[in-house]
Amino acid sequence: MNLIYQIFPNLEKLGPELLECIWATVQMVLISGFISFVFGIFFGSLLIVTKKGGILECLPVYTIIDKAIDILRSVPFIIMLFLLIPLTRIIMGTSLGIEGALVPLIFGTVPFFSRQVETAIAEVDPGLVEASEAMGLSPIEIIFSVYLRESIPGIVRVSMITLISLINLTTMAGTVGAGGVGDFAIRYGYQLHMYDMIWISVIITLIMVTIIQLIGNLILRRTIH
Amino acid sequence: MIELKHVTKTFSSSGSSVHAVKDVSLSIADGEVFGIIGFSGAGKSTLVRCINLLERPESGEVLIDGTDLTKLPEKELREFRKKIGMIFQHFNLMPSRTVYNNIGFALRHSGLSKEEKDKKILSLLELVDLQDKKDAYPSQLSGGQKQRVAIARALANDPRILLCDEATSALDPQTTKSILKLLESVNKKLGITMIIITHQMEVVKDICDKVAVMEHGSVVEEGETIEVFSHPRKPVTKSFIETAGSIGKIYDLIAEDSPITRLAPGQKMYLLTYSTDTTREAIISYVSRTYDVDASVSFGNVEVLKDKPLGKLVVIFSGEEENIEKALKYMQDAGIETEELK
Ligand SMILES: Nc1ncnc2c1ncn2[C@@H]1O[C@H](COP(=O)(O)OP(=O)(O)O)[C@@H](O)[C@H]1O
Ligand SMILES: [Mg+2]
Numbered sequence: 001m002n003l004i005y006q007i008f009p010n011l012e013k014l015g016p017e018l019l020e021c022i023w024a025t026v027q028m029v030l031i032s033g034f035i036s037f038v039f040g041i042f043f044g045s046l047l048i049v050t051k052k053g054g055i056l057e058c059l060p061v062y063t064i065i066d067k068a069i070d071i072l073r074s075v076p077f078i079i080m081l082f083l084l085i086p087l088t089r090i091i092m093g094t095s096l097g098i099e100g101a102l103v104p105l106i107f108g109t110v111p112f113f114s115r116q117v118e119t120a121i122a123e124v125d126p127g128l129v130e131a132s133e134a135m136g137l138s139p140i141e142i143i144f145s146v147y148l149r150e151s152i153p154g155i156v157r158v159s160m161i162t163l164i165s166l167i168n169l170t171t172m173a174g175t176v177g178a179g180g181v182g183d184f185a186i187r188y189g190y191q192l193h194m195y196d197m198i199w200i201s202v203i204i205t206l207i208m209v210t211i212i213q214l215i216g217n218l219i220l221r222r223t224i225h
Numbered sequence: 226m227i228e229l230k231h232v233t234k235t236f237s238s239s240g241s242s243v244h245a246v247k248d249v250s251l252s253i254a255d256g257e258v259f260g261i262i263g264f265s266g267a268g269k270s271t272l273v274r275c276i277n278l279l280e281r282p283e284s285g286e287v288l289i290d291g292t293d294l295t296k297l298p299e300k301e302l303r304e305f306r307k308k309i310g311m312i313f314q315h316f317n318l319m320p321s322r323t324v325y326n327n328i329g330f331a332l333r334h335s336g337l338s339k340e341e342k343d344k345k346i347l348s349l350l351e352l353v354d355l356q357d358k359k360d361a362y363p364s365q366l367s368g369g370q371k372q373r374v375a376i377a378r379a380l381a382n383d384p385r386i387l388l389c390d391e392a393t394s395a396l397d398p399q400t401t402k403s404i405l406k407l408l409e410s411v412n413k414k415l416g417i418t419m420i421i422i423t424h425q426m427e428v429v430k431d432i433c434d435k436v437a438v439m440e441h442g443s444v445v446e447e448g449e450t451i452e453v454f455s456h457p458r459k460p461v462t463k464s465f466i467e468t469a470g471s472i473g474k475i476y477d478l479i480a481e482d483s484p485i486t487r488l489a490p491g492q493k494m495y496l497l498t499y500s501t502d503t504t505r506e507a508i509i510s511y512v513s514r515t516y517d518v519d520a521s522v523s524f525g526n527v528e529v530l531k532d533k534p535l536g537k538l539v540v541i542f543s544g545e546e547e548n549i550e551k552a553l554k555y556m557q558d559a560g561i562e563t564e565e566l567k
Contacts, residue, residue, distance in 0.1 A: 131317035133279055134388075135331050135378075136306035145330070150321055225320060225362035 008196040014188060018197075022204060024179040027098055028170045029208075032105035033163055039110045040162070041155070043069070044117025045143050055129065055139045065114075072111040077169055080104050081176060101170070101178035108169050113162045120154030121147050152223045160216040164209050181205060227253040227386065227418065232275050232285035234268075245271040246282065247442040253435075255385070258412055258419045260433030260450065262426070262465060268442040269422045273388050276420065277309045278302060289386070307334075310379030310417075314391035316371040318363040324350070324374050325359045331381035349377040353407060369400035376407065380415070387411070390422045398427075405431050426465045430454075430530050438462045451533045455500030456562060472496070472526040472537045479567055485523055488567060492543040494523075495553070498562040499536045508559060509540070512552040518544030520552075539566065 005012050043065055049055050050062040075083070081104045088095045088103040124147055132142050148155070171182020181201050189198030234246040245268045253259045263269050274280035276287060278294050287294045289309075294302060318327050328346045337345060350356045353373035363371055372392060379387060389408065393401040409432045412419050421433060429436050429450060436454075437447040440461045446453055457463045467473025475496065479486045488494060513520050524539035542549045553563050 125315075125317070127313060127315050127317035128319060130279065131311070131313065134277055134306060134309070134311040135382075136303040136334075138300075138303060145333075146319070150319060152321065223321065225364055 008200050010188065010194045010197055011200065014194075014197065018181075018184060018200070018204075021179050021181050021184040024098055025167065025170050025181045025208070028101055028105060028173060028178060028180060029163065029166050031098075032102050032109060033166055035102075036106050036109040036113055036162070036166070037159065039106070040113030040117050041148065043110065043114035044121060045147060047114065047118045048121045048147060049139065049143060055133070055142055069111040069114055072107065073115070077104070077108045078172055078175070080108055081172065085176075096177045098178050100176050101173035104176075105166065105169055105173060109162060109166055112165070113158065116158035116162060117155060120151045120158050123154055124150045153220055156216050156219045156223070160212055163212050167205060167208055226255055226288075226290055227251075227276065227420075228286070228288040229272075229275070230286040230288065232272070232282045232287065234271050234275060234280055234282045244442050246275065248285075249442075249444050251437060251444065251447070253418060253420065255418055256412070256416045258409070258421065258432050258434050260421045260423065260429040260436040261439055261444075262423055262429050262436060263439030264424055264461070267439040269424075269439055270390050271442075272439070273390055273420060273422050276386075276388060277306050277311060307382045308384045309386045309388060310382070310384040311388040311390070312372065312375045312379050312392045314394045316363070316368070316375045316395075318371055318374055318378075320363055323360050323362055324355065324366070327363070327374055328378045328381055331378045335382060345381065346377075349380060352380070352411070353377045367400075368396050369404060372396065372400075372404050373407065376404075376411070380411065380417075384417065386418045386420070388420050388422075391424070392421070393428055394423065394425065401425075401427070402431075408432060426468050429465075430528060432531065434531065438465070451500055451530045451535060454528075454530060455498055455535050472524065472539070475524055475539050475566065486567065488541065489543065491546070492541050493549055493565065494539065494541050494567040496564040496566050497536075497538045497540055497556065498564070499538075499560065500533065508556060508561065512555055516544070516548040516552040516555070518542050518548050518552050 011018070047062060047065055050058040050065075052059065052062075054062075072080075084104045084107060085095045088100055091103055092099040094100055128146050128150060129142055132146050137145070170178070170180045171185075174180050174183025174186065181204055185198050185201035188194045189196075189201065229249055229251045232246055232249045233244075236243045236245055247268075249272060251259075261269050261272065271280055275282045276289075278287065282295065285295075289305070292305070294305060297305060319330065322330060325346055328349055329342060332342050332345060335342070335345075347356070347359075350359060353376055355370060355373050355377070358366060358370060358374075363374070366374065387408075392408075393404050396404060405428060408419060408421075411417060412432075421428060423429060433450050435448065436450045437444045438453065438459065438461060439445070440459070445459045446457070446462050453462060454466055457466060464473075467476070475486070486494065509520050509522075512518065519542065521541050522538050523541055526537045528535045528537075542552065544552075557563055
């Protein structure tokens with residue numbers, strides 16, 4: 001412990017606050033990650049089945065989602081954060097703190113993740129869908145038992161990428177007072193020149209990324225045959 | 226009984242349209258092994274996909290035991306499809322599931338209990354001779370084994386019909402034989418009607434009772450396999466027969482003016498095709514004696530079409546022209562097809 005305090009002299013004083021910030025980041029990543037996952041899977045699947053030649057072909061639906069994703073993806077997150085303030089107030093009752101950050105985080109993640117899910121599902125061999133249709137499966141069964149089930153490895157991969165980029169977004173969310181590790185690094189490291197606090201933030205982020213990758217690889221190993 | 230009546234399917238994309246199937250009418254009896262042969266792009270896959278309505282024809286009727294599938298609502302159509310098994314060129318097994326679960330997947334709505342399903346899957350595995358691969362994943366199987374799993378899966382719901390779209394086209398000749406044997410035994414044992422799509426003459430030759438030849442979206446010739454291939458009327462049918470045996474080479478040899486095709490004055494070269502069990506030696510030696518012509522066989526080939534022989538001989542006749550004419554007339558009357566080659 002003493003050695004750690006020697007390397008990071010400000011940790012002794014700021015340790016409890018850092019822990020709070022880590023917890024804030026974890027909360028933001030997990031909550032917005034989970035919600036974005038559900039929406040992303042939904043929109044990604046919807047894109048696949050409604051596109052031309054899809055099992056529920058419906059070009060108006062496809063075009064609307066497709067364009068909405070392109071537009072949302074082109075808005076820089078930092079701008080989205082402020083653009084969405086009125087909407088966040090309506091949904092969450094406040095635009096500050098972790099609650100205030102969730103809505104923009106989800107809006108910033110879902111379009112990106114939906115597109116990634118679409119790409120992962122598109123890798124599924126169309127022959128499997130043909131065989132399932134010939135077996136008399138309904139479209140909804142095909143979505144779950146074929147498209148999603150067979151693209152689990154692909155979806156796990158893109159989920160890892162998305163979660164990691166979500167950590168990145170949470171650092172910006174600090175600007176609406178959501179706290180988190182990024183906010184901690186800026187406040188103490190940059191503004192108060194405690195460079196050791198920047199380094200410790202970097203290390204903590206690295207650990208989080210590593211944990212995500214470890215879990216992802218573990219799932220991959222169990223699902224690829 | 227499967228009846229297709231005036232089935233037509235057109236694909237249109239960006240202005241141009243492809244008439245994949247043009248006004249096809251076919252009738253396939255219960256328990257029959259029915260081949261549909263044609264070169265790539267002839268419309269075979271589209272036609273077979275019209276039978277279980279994976280492809281919806283824009284006009285025509287698809288009657289199975291009297292029910293017009295094109296008139297069924299989606300839900301009933303899906304129910305109906307469970308009674309029509311289908312296998313594919315690339316097997317289409319689910320990579321994330323074991324052999325056991327791939328077959329079990331087809332049984333998800335069968336209403337069977339867990340034990341009954343288990344029994345059913347094991348008996349299917351026995352039928353296709355893959356009991357030991359129960360827990361393997363498709364990626365661990367050879368092509369032939371994958372097709373066996375696909376056959377087991379297709380048979381899971383006790384279908385009355387099995388559609389096979391190029392089921393052996395991705396397999397080596399030996400494995401092809403073993404899969405054809407399996408299909409034949411399934412047909413005999415379970416009495417399942419089979420529709421076999423292929424571009425391989427050997428497949429039709431080995432197991433099909435009847436055959437339809439497709440070209441440019443139309444069925445151009447149709448009938449008992451032995452009839453169609455012993456009396457081919459269309460060039461496309463003839464070219465399939467040529468792919469099967471070495472006899473087709475004679476045309477190339479003639480074109481190249483190979484020494485074995487060179488004739489002396491007064492000689493004529495004919496291709497004789499016979500399908501009955503009339504022994505050719507007797508007929509040839511008979512005409513040779515009776516009409517005073519010499520006949521020498523320079524090329525020969527006997528195919529066996531689902532247990533019936535189909536013989537082809539290239540014979541050079543020499544003698545008086547008038548006598549050769551008479552000899553040919555005699556053979557034609559005896560049911561032998563004669564084609565002047567040179
Ligand atoms: N989904 C499709 N869209 C457009 N054209 C198609 C489609 N499916 C098949 N075709 C066309 O229809 C014709 C017949 O194809 P197909 O039935 O696959 O032939 P085969 O199985 O005899 O090789 C081909 O010209 C092919 O390009
Ligand atoms: Mg085909």
